[in-house]
Amino acid sequence: MSKSNILFIINPISGGKDKLKIPALIDAKLDRSKFNPNFSFTEYVGHASEIAEEAANKNFDVIVAVGGDGTINEVATKVMQHDKVLGIIPFGSGNGLARFLKIPLKSAEAIQVINNFNVDVIDTGRFNDKCFFNMAGMGFDAHISSVFAGNKSRGLTGYLKLGFREVLNYKPQTYHLYIDGEKYERKAVVISIANSSQYGNNAHIAPGASVKDGLLDVCVIKEFPMYKLPVLAYEMLNAKTDHSDMVEIIKGKHIRIVRSQGDAIHIDGEPFFMGEEIEVTVAPLSLNIITPS
Numbered sequence: 001m002s003k004s005n006i007l008f009i010i011n012p013i014s015g016g017k018d019k020l021k022i023p024a025l026i027d028a029k030l031d032r033s034k035f036n037p038n039f040s041f042t043e044y045v046g047h048a049s050e051i052a053e054e055a056a057n058k059n060f061d062v063i064v065a066v067g068g069d070g071t072i073n074e075v076a077t078k079v080m081q082h083d084k085v086l087g088i089i090p091f092g093s094g095n096g097l098a099r100f101l102k103i104p105l106k107s108a109e110a111i112q113v114i115n116n117f118n119v120d121v122i123d124t125g126r127f128n129d130k131c132f133f134n135m136a137g138m139g140f141d142a143h144i145s146s147v148f149a150g151n152k153s154r155g156l157t158g159y160l161k162l163g164f165r166e167v168l169n170y171k172p173q174t175y176h177l178y179i180d181g182e183k184y185e186r187k188a189v190v191i192s193i194a195n196s197s198q199y200g201n202n203a204h205i206a207p208g209a210s211v212k213d214g215l216l217d218v219c220v221i222k223e224f225p226m227y228k229l230p231v232l233a234y235e236m237l238n239a240k241t242d243h244s245d246m247v248e249i250i251k252g253k254h255i256r257i258v259r260s261q262g263d264a265i266h267i268d269g270e271p272f273f274m275g276e277e278i279e280v281t282v283a284p285l286s287l288n289i290i291t292p293s
């Protein structure tokens with residue numbers, strides 16, 4: 001069997017520590033009878049996407065994102081467009097997609113998953129012209145993401161501090177949702193469109209979501225009194241939001257969202273701005289990805 005050229009794209013600012021040690025660890029653990037490895041470190045936002053595009057146009061068959069959901073998004077978009085294979089070494093703060101796919105968070109074990117080379121195919125989402133792989137949405141979390149983006153370092157603690165500060169002033173919005181022909185009007189704090197079940201850090205907003213069902217889960221977090229925040233956190237950490245009175249989940253293939261004003265949205269946790277109308281679709285079984293068998 002001929003060896004695959006494999007490129008590891010490492011994001012030095014994503015949440016995990018010790019990324020500089022990754023090349024040495026890969027050198028020690030990667031199965032050289034299957035792979036010829038190469039490494040690149042990202043230097044700015046969007047760089048992972050440029051590196052992945054270049055690698056896909058050269059002779060790399062497998063491209064590995066070493067980072068969190070944002071890095072995975074940039075790399076996976078190019079991998080999918082060029083019909084290559086994506087690998088993940090989770091190194092983010094949340095690692096939503098990696099956790100959902102049960103890719104080990106310990107790097108040595110994640111490298112072993114790559115060595116085993118079990119290639120699966122999963123659904124992906126579109127949010128207007130942008131691809132998403134784990135979760136995209138709008139509302140309070142997107143607002144926080146856009147404020148947090150100015151921070152030099154990532155990490156859960158800073159994110160939580162900012163969240164507590166902003167939550168007191170945040171006002172819910174009214175959204176018009178058109179899901180596979182049905183119309184819903186909802187006042188919400190957050191609208192999340194879930195491909196996998198979880199936001200990251202084992203917070204499951206859409207416990208019944210599957211990346212292989214050709215559907216997206218529209219999760220509406222309704223306005224709720226602050227004292228119920230711990231209840232929502234408990235429900236998410238225990239994957240119980242499908243029975244919550246704070247969260248409504250509607251599955252669909254084609255979703256149009258109309259809101260009163262353009263505002264921040266997030267795509268796999270990274271902030272962008274979009275206008276009042278957003279079209280969301282699913283591309284069933286469209287990404288080749290290495291998962292534990």
Ligand SMILES: Nc1ncnc2c1ncn2[C@@H]1O[C@H](COP(=O)(O)OP(=O)(O)OP(=O)(O)O)[C@@H](O)[C@H]1O
Pocket residue numbers: 011012013014015016042043044045046047048067068069070071072074091092093094095096154155200268269270
């Ligand atoms: N050298 C760099 N300097 C600044 N930003 C970078 C650099 N390299 C990559 N980025 C950006 O960092 C963003 C966030 O990375 P990533 O999502 O991997 O980490 P995270 O936010 O800690 O993880 P998670 O999304 O799982 O919580 C990516 O969108 C990427 O564009």
